[in-house]
Amino acid sequence: MSLRFAILGLLTGGDLSGYEITRRFEQSVGYFWHARAQQIYPELARLESEGLVAGRAVQQTGKPDKRVYALTPRGLEELTAWVVTPSPLTLTKDEFLVKVWSYGLVEPAAALAALAAHRRQQEERLAAYRAIEAAFEGADPAAVPPGFLGPYLTLRAGIGFVEAFLAWAGEAERILRARAGLPAPPA
């Protein structure tokens, strides 16, 4: 259900082709939803057959031609109605935490290494989000134009979650070090 509305939401910022939508999911929207090209193209066809988006062919020079989709009035209507609908709590599925659940079974040193590797990945992700955040810089959050409000808020959420992970990782590292009889944190 959410994929169709994620696509409709992206189209409120302007018309996009399937390929461009795919890119958005990889970059800016990736911190709360994602989908691969193989899922997006059929969904766009379905949305068009239901009259929620309208596609048109666009000739290009220097690139292959493409088909871009625009939100129809009915599409906008359904999206706005859905947006204020109650949402079930997201049940997280985190493979890494499944591993952490069994950290008591392995050598603290091995657990520490696995934890540090994951923390590094999250730090890279945070840096990427910070770079996107810089694009909003200077704007008064309260006065950000309506088209930027949602993107700004969701980005702030993404940043908040990664920061929460990093804070937790620091706490976990201290506990594991203490168990291993290792000295205080390095850096």
Place this chain on the structure above:
Amino acid sequence: MSLRFAILGLLTGGDLSGYEITRRFEQSVGYFWHARAQQIYPELARLESEGLVAGRAVQQTGKPDKRVYALTPRGLEELTAWVVTPSPLTLTKDEFLVKVWSYGLVEPAAALAALAAHRRQQEERLAAYRAIEAAFEGADPAAVPPGFLGPYLTLRAGIGFVEAFLAWAGEAERILRARAGLPAPPA
């Protein structure tokens, strides 16, 4: 892939039946993985046929009989090997944030109401986690027995994420109120 290891991880704390595993996913483990009974029973059968768990019938009085599963040496071996394996970053899928992405389309008052409803759900969840946390209370985190280390760390992660959401919700509320021309926060 993760479900089988989540089950194996649960069994390190003692033998469990399919029904008991189902209950654990609803309660204590729910903050990072979950599965329904319909998925758990077939998976247990598969794990047994692969020799990673061993089931035995248990007669009960006052309740229907059950079949409890124990981790085999091979199951423990595969689990410990998997635990320190690198994990891909979890790509979040959050229906609520898909909605927030389009908050610029609706009346700030409507967005604020939807946000407040979701925040209330998260507050209830936090209270439930805090209640579980109390069971660890008094124990020195560094000295918690090996069987409790993973459960404690994952619970702390779950609490951290919910708190991060609540902090974000507060920020989002201030921004939406400012846009709506509403006065400062109530409580």
Place this chain on the structure above:
DNA sequence: TAAGTCATGTAATCGGTTACATGATTGC
């Protein structure tokens, strides 16, 4: 001519959910 990006799809499979089904046992 080869690699890289732009652009759009199909097919097979898998993990997970919804719906459905069954039966024991307890307590009201």
Place this chain on the structure above:
DNA sequence: GCAATCATGTAACCGATTACATGACTTA
């Protein structure tokens, strides 16, 4: 007798991933 909990499954479906496939166009 009925609801609730304990206990274990099957079947149909769906959302999503992996693998596969095609072709235009650019740059080196």
